[in-house]
Amino acid sequence: MSPTSLATHPLERAGLRAVRALCVALLAFLLAPVLVLVPLSFSDGSFLTWPVPGWSLRWYDDVLHSDAWLRAARNSFIVAPAATLIATVLGTLAAVGLARADFIGRGLLTSLLIAPMVVPVIVVGLATALAFAPIGLGDSFTGLILVHAALGAPFVLTTVTATLDGFDRNLIRASASLGADPWATFRRVTLPLIAPGVVSGALFAFATSFDDVVVTLFLAGPTQVTLPRQMFTGIRENITPAIAAVATLLVGFTTASMLALEWLRGRRER
Amino acid sequence: MTPPAVDAPTLARAVRRERRRRTAGGLLLVAPLLVFLGLTLLLPIGTLLARAVHDPQVATALPATAQALDAWDRVAPLPDAARVALQRDLLAATDDARIGGVARRLNGDVPGARSLVMGTWRALHHDPAAAGFDPTAPRAAALEAFDARWADPAVWIAIARNAAAFNPDDLLAAVDLRRDAQGGIARVPADESAFGRILARTLGVSAAVTALCLLLGYPLAWWISTLPPQRAALAMIAVLLPFWTSVLVRAAAWVVLLQREGLVNQALIAAGVIAEPLALIFNRTGVVISMTHVLLPFMVLPLLAAMRAVPPTLMRAAVSLGSPPLQAFVRVWMPQTRAGVAAGVLLVFILALGYYVTPALLGGADDQMLSYYVARYANVEIDWGMACALAVVLLAATLVLYTLYRRVARDTVLGA
Numbered sequence: 001m002s003p004t005s006l007a008t009h010p011l012e013r014a015g016l017r018a019v020r021a022l023c024v025a026l027l028a029f030l031l032a033p034v035l036v037l038v039p040l041s042f043s044d045g046s047f048l049t050w051p052v053p054g055w056s057l058r059w060y061d062d063v064l065h066s067d068a069w070l071r072a073a074r075n076s077f078i079v080a081p082a083a084t085l086i087a088t089v090l091g092t093l094a095a096v097g098l099a100r101a102d103f104i105g106r107g108l109l110t111s112l113l114i115a116p117m118v119v120p121v122i123v124v125g126l127a128t129a130l131a132f133a134p135i136g137l138g139d140s141f142t143g144l145i146l147v148h149a150a151l152g153a154p155f156v157l158t159t160v161t162a163t164l165d166g167f168d169r170n171l172i173r174a175s176a177s178l179g180a181d182p183w184a185t186f187r188r189v190t191l192p193l194i195a196p197g198v199v200s201g202a203l204f205a206f207a208t209s210f211d212d213v214v215v216t217l218f219l220a221g222p223t224q225v226t227l228p229r230q231m232f233t234g235i236r237e238n239i240t241p242a243i244a245a246v247a248t249l250l251v252g253f254t255t256a257s258m259l260a261l262e263w264l265r266g267r268r269e270r
Numbered sequence: 271m272t273p274p275a276v277d278a279p280t281l282a283r284a285v286r287r288e289r290r291r292r293t294a295g296g297l298l299l300v301a302p303l304l305v306f307l308g309l310t311l312l313l314p315i316g317t318l319l320a321r322a323v324h325d326p327q328v329a330t331a332l333p334a335t336a337q338a339l340d341a342w343d344r345v346a347p348l349p350d351a352a353r354v355a356l357q358r359d360l361l362a363a364t365d366d367a368r369i370g371g372v373a374r375r376l377n378g379d380v381p382g383a384r385s386l387v388m389g390t391w392r393a394l395h396h397d398p399a400a401a402g403f404d405p406t407a408p409r410a411a412a413l414e415a416f417d418a419r420w421a422d423p424a425v426w427i428a429i430a431r432n433a434a435a436f437n438p439d440d441l442l443a444a445v446d447l448r449r450d451a452q453g454g455i456a457r458v459p460a461d462e463s464a465f466g467r468i469l470a471r472t473l474g475v476s477a478a479v480t481a482l483c484l485l486l487g488y489p490l491a492w493w494i495s496t497l498p499p500q501r502a503a504l505a506m507i508a509v510l511l512p513f514w515t516s517v518l519v520r521a522a523a524w525v526v527l528l529q530r531e532g533l534v535n536q537a538l539i540a541a542g543v544i545a546e547p548l549a550l551i552f553n554r555t556g557v558v559i560s561m562t563h564v565l566l567p568f569m570v571l572p573l574l575a576a577m578r579a580v581p582p583t584l585m586r587a588a589v590s591l592g593s594p595p596l597q598a599f600v601r602v603w604m605p606q607t608r609a610g611v612a613a614g615v616l617l618v619f620i621l622a623l624g625y626y627v628t629p630a631l632l633g634g635a636d637d638q639m640l641s642y643y644v645a646r647y648a649n650v651e652i653d654w655g656m657a658c659a660l661a662v663v664l665l666a667a668t669l670v671l672y673t674l675y676r677r678v679a680r681d682t683v684l685g686a
Contacts, residue, residue, distance in 0.1 A: 029563065032523075036527060050536065094300045101293045118675075123661045147311075214627065258511060
């Protein structure tokens with residue numbers, strides 16, 4: 001309950017107004033960096049300065065005709081979906097399995113399985129670069145996809161576990177008593193019910209891979225440059241409106257995914 | 271209907287058997303992920319740990335010498351077998367990049383060792399007779415005759431150390447310790463200390479960012495928790511949109527906002543607050559601002575989860591019992607959010623510790639954290655041993671905090 005309605009003293013009311021002002025300013029602080037590049041990407045000048053000298057789509061034209069950006073986009077859209085697929089299948093199976101298992105080491109096992117979420121990515125990058133190079137997985141799509149999948153799977157595990165918490169086990173018993181085999185029960189009863197968790201986990205896994213620059217820095221050769229990697233170099237060397245254009249496209253893509261996720265979360269809670 | 275003829279112990283056994291069967295089935299489903307993570311992450315991290323205390327470089331380039339030095343206690347006079355073995359190894363080594371790597375490595379321990387090793391190697395390969403070497407039957411005395419520095423035990427101790435199966439030097443250096451000639455462990459003098467300062471800086475920046483996130487995130491989460499559902503959802507979009515936006519998009523945006531001719535400086539000058547543009551980027555300010563921006567949502571989410579779980583009647587009860595609202599807020603309501611605070615603080619601190627991209631793009635040379643030096647030693651200095659040692663320090667700090675986090679966050683949403 002908000003103490004808002006309980007505050008009666010003038011000083012308390014003033015304090016509340018100050019907190020409210022701070023919070024609105026914070027929301028602006030949170031949103032500004034996401035939105036500031038959008039207008040700048042439509043500039044017809046060569047620098048990222050305000051006010052924009054004139055409007056044009058030339059930087060979008062530039063990006064869409066640049067081999068480097070197109071290759072980076074293609075690579076990202078190879079690596080991220082492949083990593084997401086592996087992460088989602090393995091993470092969902094493990095979540096369903098963990099929900100069934102009932103033994104003393106369960107908490108420890110869960111901690112171990114979601115530890116990749118907190119191991120610093122730089123450690124993962126260095127470790128996999130060391131271990132993968134001698135077995136021919138350095139500088140390869142395979143290596144990159146495997147590591148991104150490993151980093152994404154714990155997100156799937158946590159989101160699916162959260163959905164399974166509110167899951168009525170009697171539905172499985174009902175299905176079994178009506179003659180369905182375990183696979184049919186999983187496919188036709190369990191999966192539809194946990195689908196929102198699976199999808200939101202998959203989106204997390206996708207974002208993990210799609211946004212990664214550190215592992216790519218260690219594991220990708222010149223032919224596996226991804227979008228974030230290309231942006232990293234761009235920001236380091238010379239930040240142009242072309243980067244703003246790519247950023248705007250990414251923000252659009254992100255907003256769409258986020259709205260999809262929120263919609264699913266709403267469905268799950270219902 | 272007659273009850274089934276089953277006695278209690280039999281039933282209990284049946285229940286236990288059924289539970290074991292379900293557990294086994296469940297573990298079978300967990301196994302693929304466990305094996306996958308083991309192969310793609312745990313095994314490589316094991317390699318990294320091993321590499322932090324064992325560098326195969328010297329041992330593979332100088333195998334006979336390594337073997338000859340293995341039995342030497344580093345106090346007794348150097349066995350002649352080692353002197354002979356080194357000449358054989360240098361003669362057998364045809365790859366100058368490999369010997370160059372060894373020379374560089376030894377130079378880190380004994381300044382000047384690089385020119386000594388390279389000079390001897392070149393003499394052995396070009397005109398051994400002129401330098402007093404006999405390639406077919408190496409004599410022990412030839413080394414010192416060629417270069418008097420071979421008489422210095424320090425050089426041999428350096429070779430022995432780096433060729434040993436267990437060499438903690440890099441790991442010790444990562445926390446500003448070193449071994450003296452006798453093998454005792456001592457602190458590196460303050461003026462030579464390098465990594466201790468970087469570790470302290472990493473912890474300092476992480477602590478500052480965490481404190482700032484809590485200071486800003488607490489009122490924000492509280493405010494969102496008091497909003498009616500519709501407006502709370504709108505505010506959540508403002509929190510979640512940056513959370514989902516690529517870190518690189520945000521780094522680029524901060525460059526544009528904070529640079530000398532950037533929007534923030536422009537606005538401040540236009541408003542008459544400052545006359546000269548402020549230096550907001552490529553320094554600590556830029557790093558702290560952008561990292562706070564990246565990590566604030568990670569603070570707000572657990573806080574909000576904890577705040578929404580506080581029973582709404584508590585405040586009313588306290589006030590109706592005569593407490594002033596502010597005091598009720600501080601003494602009744604706030605303590606209820608402690609778990610959320612602990613979870614948020616640890617989560618943000620853990621994530622801040624390992625940060626790489628944001629400081630690399632928005633910080634200056636004096637603002638780089640451990641992650642940066644891990645990447646630098648691996649990709650620029652090509653000193654994998656040191657890179658691994660620094661990574662081990664980072665990993666250890668993170669895992670200690672993660673264990674704590676699992677303890678406090680058990681009941682909150684993100685601890686699932």
